[in-house]
Amino acid sequence: RNVTHYYQTVEHNMLEEMTAELEASSDYAERRESIRRFNANSPVLKKGLALTPVKFGISFTATFLNQAGALIHIYTDGSIHLNHGGTEMGQGLNIKVAQVVAQIFQVDISRIQITATNTDKVPNTSPTAASSGADLNGKAAQNAAEILKKRLTEFAARHYHVTEEDVEFRNGHVRVREQIVSFEQLVQQAYFAQVSLSSTGFYRTPKIFYDRSQARGRPFYYFAFGAACVEVIVDTLTGEYKMLRADILHDVGDSLNPAIDIGQVEGGFIQGMGWLTTEELVWNAKGKLMTNGPASYKIPAVADMPLDLRVKLVENRKNPEDTVFHSKAVGEPPFMLGIAAWCAIKDAVASLADYRLQPHVDAPATPERVLWGCEQMRKAVAAAQPAESAREPVTH
Known part of the structure; x- marks a missing residue:
C-alpha cells in the first residue's frame, strides 16, 4: 500500500496524522451532522462537505533537469x-x-x-x-x-x-x-x-532516477503532503454554488518563509478550485479551442473565494531529506487541494438522493453540469419511488 504504480516507496508519509489533525481542527464530524440536518429541512439549497488528502512528488521526472x-x-x-x-x-x-x-x-x-x-x-x-x-x-x-x-x-x-x-x-x-x-x-x-x-x-538532486522504458524508478526526491476540508452550498434549481469555508493543512517541511508559503497555498488552492469548477474548455467542430482568452474562459475571481478560508502549515516537521534547510516545495502541491471543492459539490448534489447514489458531475463542475447532476438525482429518486411503493404492505 505504500508503493506507487511506478515502484517508488512512499517514505515519511504524514497523511494519516495530517488528516486526523484537520478532521479535528475543522470540526468535520460535527459539521457533517449539521449539514445532514440542514439538507433534510432545505428542499432547494443543499450543503456539501468533503475532506481530501494530497500526496505530491517533487522533482522533474526528466532527471537531467534536476x-x-x-x-x-x-x-x-x-x-x-x-x-x-x-x-x-x-x-x-x-x-x-x-x-x-x-x-x-x-x-x-x-x-x-x-x-x-x-x-x-x-x-x-x-x-x-x-x-x-x-x-x-x-x-x-x-x-x-x-x-x-x-x-x-x-x-x-x-x-x-x-x-x-x-x-x-x-x-x-x-x-x-x-x-x-x-x-x-x-x-x-x-x-x-x-x-x-x-x-x-x-x-x-541526489537519489533520483527513472527508466521510462519500464515506467519505474525513483523519479521524486520526496513527497509533499496536504489536506483540505471544503464546505459548499448549492442551489439545486439553478446549479449555482458558493464556497462557504475551506480549511487547509499543508506540509512545507521547515518553511523558508511561512508568509510566502501560506500565500502559495492560498493561491494554489484557488487555482485548483477554478480548474475543477469553472475553467471549462470548449472546442468547435474543427477542433479549434474557443475558450482561449478572458472573454470566454472563466477563472476564479475574488467573489469565488471561500467566505472563510483557513490555511495552516504543519509545524515542527522538517523534511527528512537534505533539502535547503530541510524545507519542502510549495508551488503545485496545494493546487491539488482544489479536489475537495469538486467533491464537496458532488456531496451536496448526492444529498438529493439521500446520499444513496453517486452523482455524475464531470469536472469542471460548472453550474450547468451541477444542474444536470441534480436532475439526474431527482430522476433516480422518482424512478425508485414506484418500485418502493409496490413493496409497501397494504394496510386496511
Missing part, C-alpha cells in the same frame, strides 16, 4: 550580489534564495542584491517548474555561499592566528575568539589579502 547553478559576488563594502538560475514570476523565489544566502553569512537580507536570471551569469538553466525552483536554486546558492564563507573563515583563521573553530559569523558580524569585527571589515581585509570574493555554486 540541476541548478548560482553566482555570488561579495563587494568590499559588504554588499552581496546574487544571481541564480530560477525565474522570479511573483512566487517569492528571489526572497527565499536571498534568505538562504543571508542565513549562511548571518547578515541582513538588505545586503543582498539579486539580479534577473540571465544565462550570461548562470548558464544552462533548468525551467522554473515542477515546484522545484527554491529547492534547486536555493541549494545552488547555498553551495556558493558556503564556498565563500569557508574562504573567509580560512582567511580569518590565518589573519588572526586562531583556529577555524574560533571564527563565527553572527548578526552581521564575525567573532574571532574575543574579538568582533563587522562583516564588511572582514571582507575588506580578505580583499587586501587577495582572497577571491566570487564563487559559483552548483546542485544536483
